[in-house]
Amino acid sequence: MATLGMILQVIGGIGMLVFMIQILIHAFKTSIGWGLASLLIPFVIFVYVAKNWAACKTPFLRWLLCLVIMAVGMGLGFWGLMSGAMATPAG
Numbered sequence: 001m002a003t004l005g006m007i008l009q010v011i012g013g014i015g016m017l018v019f020m021i022q023i024l025i026h027a028f029k030t031s032i033g034w035g036l037a038s039l040l041i042p043f044v045i046f047v048y049v050a051k052n053w054a055a056c057k058t059p060f061l062r063w064l065l066c067l068v069i070m071a072v073g074m075g076l077g078f079w080g081l082m083s084g085a086m087a088t089p090a091g
Contacts, residue, residue, distance in 0.1 A: 001080030008073025015066030022059040023049060 027048050028035030038045040049056040 001083065002077050003080070005073045005075070005077025005080055009070050009077060010073075012066045012068075012070025012073055016063055016070065019059045019063035019066060020045070023056050023063070026052065026055050026059075 023045060024035065024038055027038040027045065030048075030052065034048055038048050049060050
């Protein structure tokens, strides 16, 4: 179970990176200021997505899906590690 969790975490993390880069490209296409602010200032990219929802809807929703996949992977990994730790006797 821990292996499956790790695989889902990696897939979700790579997907999140790809889709956030797509949103960042949209921000740079809008203006250099939005692009640099989204890149350097935390959470500005979410303000950009809210202001430009029509252009960023698809990559943002895909980013959220990858976030869910990564969270499920973390849960499976934790559950797999804990169930394995509880099965082995201490000592």
